[in-house]
Amino acid sequence: MAAAPKKTVAKESGQEKAGSPPELNKEQELKALRDMLLIRRFEEKAGQLYGMGAIGGFCHLYIGQEAVVVGMQMALKLGDQVITGYRDHGHMLACGMEAKGVMAELTGRRGGYSKGKGGSMHMFSMEKHFYGGHGIVGAQVSLGTGLAFANRYRGNDSVSVTYFGDGAANQGQVYESFNMAELWKLPVIYVIENNRYAMGTSVSRASAQQDFSKRGASFNIPGRQVDGMDVRAVKAAADEAVAWCRGGNGPIILEMQTYRYRGHSMSDPAKYRTREEVEKVRHDQDPIEQVRNRLLAAGTSEQDLKAIDAEVREIVNESADFAQHDPEPDPSELYTDVYR
DSSP states (O other), X not given: OOOOOGGGSOSSTTOOOSSSOOOOOXXXXXXXXXXXXHHHHHHHHHHHHXXXXXXXXXXXXXXXXXXXXXXXXXXXXXXXEEEXXXXXXXXXXXXXXXXXXXXXXXXXXXXXXXXXXXXXXXXXXXXXXXXXXXXXXXXXXXXXXXXXXXXXXXXXXXXXXXXXXXXXXXXXXXXXXXXXXXXXXOOEEEEEEEOSEETTEEHHHHOSOOOGGGTTGGGTOOEEEEETTOHHHHHHHHHHHHHHHHTTOOOEEEEEEOOOSSOSSTTOOOTTSOHHHHXXXXXXXXXXXXXXXXXXXXXXXXXXXXXXXXXXXXXXXXXXXXXXXXXXXXXXXXGTTOOO
8 A cells, every 4th residue: 555645644742733623514513413412312311221220230421522433433434443442332323333222232132232241331233343342441452453454454445443541541452552553554543532530540640641642652653632522623633544544654543632521430429520620621612512502603593403402312212212121132142152
């Protein structure tokens, strides 16, 4: 594959282009709004079902981080792969997986994407090129690198988008993967979703190098910091990163500076931060409100925006109803898809 010009990505790690991110057209803004609303409403409903006891086990919500995966998906094409950790419902929905199947998996029903056996953290869809959902912190980074190796081996131009958090960024297998990815010029975008807290520990207390875009510097992997609360900035960075990888230049790191509004998981009361901190981010940076305000300023009516929200709520309510009434898996399902 011919190498793309080096100027397509800022070589200085952590450098962002000056000025505001490129504007989206109205159609893109509306799609971004709908996709982010679907994730937000789905996660809110999942939280409600968890509180009712309809969802068991672990459940990590993506509320607040919606712009990251929605903006990244806007730059991808059919055949590109996505893999992530256990805060994964938003990634599934953004990849086009049906809300009914995702919610049914959360409640352990046979209509779930893993036939009721995977739960919140372990869902897959070969059709949508979504490879999980992984419960082991940082393990998906090596797997995502492997997906990129397969693309290189097959000679296609597909890109592996590998998501992980600021906490996982300190795991050893991440750096082994970085080394191989750069050595073999693998087409992988490492998306570090820096939501400021690894479980209950702030970045400042857990990471010696808090600029995660520099984490690949010793491997000559370029990186940049991105406003992960602005879907426009995410898409712009994703467009450059995808072009970089498709051009045969190897891996790249995108540090998405984002924020989760809820605790690490449903069992986390999040007492390690103040309510004022959360409310300030909601007020000043909420990814959905940013798009909504731009659409209103551009002449979209309040009624049209309410109609989108109503449509999304109907989809989510139908998924919740399906997930509570779909039959549980037959006991024989325990022995299928099990390898030893």
